[in-house]
Amino acid sequence: MRIDSREGADARQGDGEEMAASERAGARQVTGRAGFRERCSGARQLTGIAKWRERGGGAVLIPASEGAGARPDDWWRARPGSIVRHMKLHGFWRSTATWRVRIALAYKGLAYEYVAVDLLTGEGAQHSPEHRRRNPMAQVPVLEIEEGLYLTQSIAILEFLEERWPTPPLLPRDPLARARVRQLTEVINAGIQPLQNTGVQRHLQSLGVDATAWIHRFVGKGLAALEAMTLPVAGRFSVGDALSFADLALVPQLSFARRFGVDLTGLPTLLRVETNCAELDCFKRAHAEAQPDAPR
Ligand SMILES: N[C@@H](CCC(=O)N[C@@H](CS)C(=O)NCC(=O)O)C(=O)O
Structure with missing residues (x-):
């Protein structure tokens, strides 16, 4: 085939x-x-x-x-x-x-x-x-x-x-810009997502911990840091005007935060980048709601 x-x-x-x-x-x-x-x-x-x-x-x-x-x-x-x-x-x-x-x-x-x-x-x-x-x-x-x-x-x-x-490409050629992309990506990948995943939420619940409050604290804190780090380097996308890993990590992360009611009002740069990404066909195709296993 x-x-x-x-x-x-x-x-x-x-x-x-x-x-x-x-x-x-x-x-x-x-x-x-x-x-x-x-x-x-x-x-x-x-x-x-x-x-x-x-x-x-x-x-x-x-x-x-x-x-x-x-x-x-x-x-x-x-x-x-x-x-x-x-x-x-x-x-x-x-x-x-x-x-x-x-x-x-x-x-x-x-x-x-x-x-x-x-x-x-x-x-x-x-x-x-x-x-x-x-x-x-x-x-x-x-x-x-x-x-x-x-x-x-x-x-x-x-x-x-x-x-x-x-x-x-999804990484810039310039070494510092590449490192910036990886830096922002890791804020989400290593600094935010591991604290929110399904297994963690289930375990928190089994310990009687309020998983939503946990998520608000750690996702809110992580996104605030990400906003501060993205602001000086963003253009149309997270790092300059070219799409990169950082944007691929950002868009799903913001969707997760919204689902849990995390306050996004202090994140204008991240929200602007998200809007720019949403215009691209690859983001439309990859959107959670467009997947065959998504609820209809
Ligand atoms: N660092 C891993 C994280 C993978 C991960 O946490 N995946 C979640 C979904 S986003 C998962 O499979 N969770 C299942 C569970 O925690 O039981 C990666 O980037 O692939």
């Missing part, structure tokens, strides 16, 4: 055996822009993770984005032994770390299969033996580069995508 990254091209070509195998595995194949539009418009009447599971779960092919420069095919041409010729992203619709990776994939024009991991129902599918084999941290995202070859940690995934498919 080959995924074609050309806009408007039929995103799926392949021999019947592979197709049958992926269908046996419960994969629902959506091809080209028509399929994407159909999912985004809600025309399929998806009602979230329950329906998703009812349908047998499985993977959805996300076609490459319009006008993007990267071509995923080269990787697999260099690896003739590979069985799967496109990447799979194991993730969850509103997971902020998954969301970062989705934006990068969309921006770079890389087609991939999206495999939903339901973090919320029961214990959460992230704790299943199957998922722990992919990621012993029992978290998403996991990028399956080829069958059984797993990469975890969203920032490591972004670095991999950037190095493997550098065009269009």
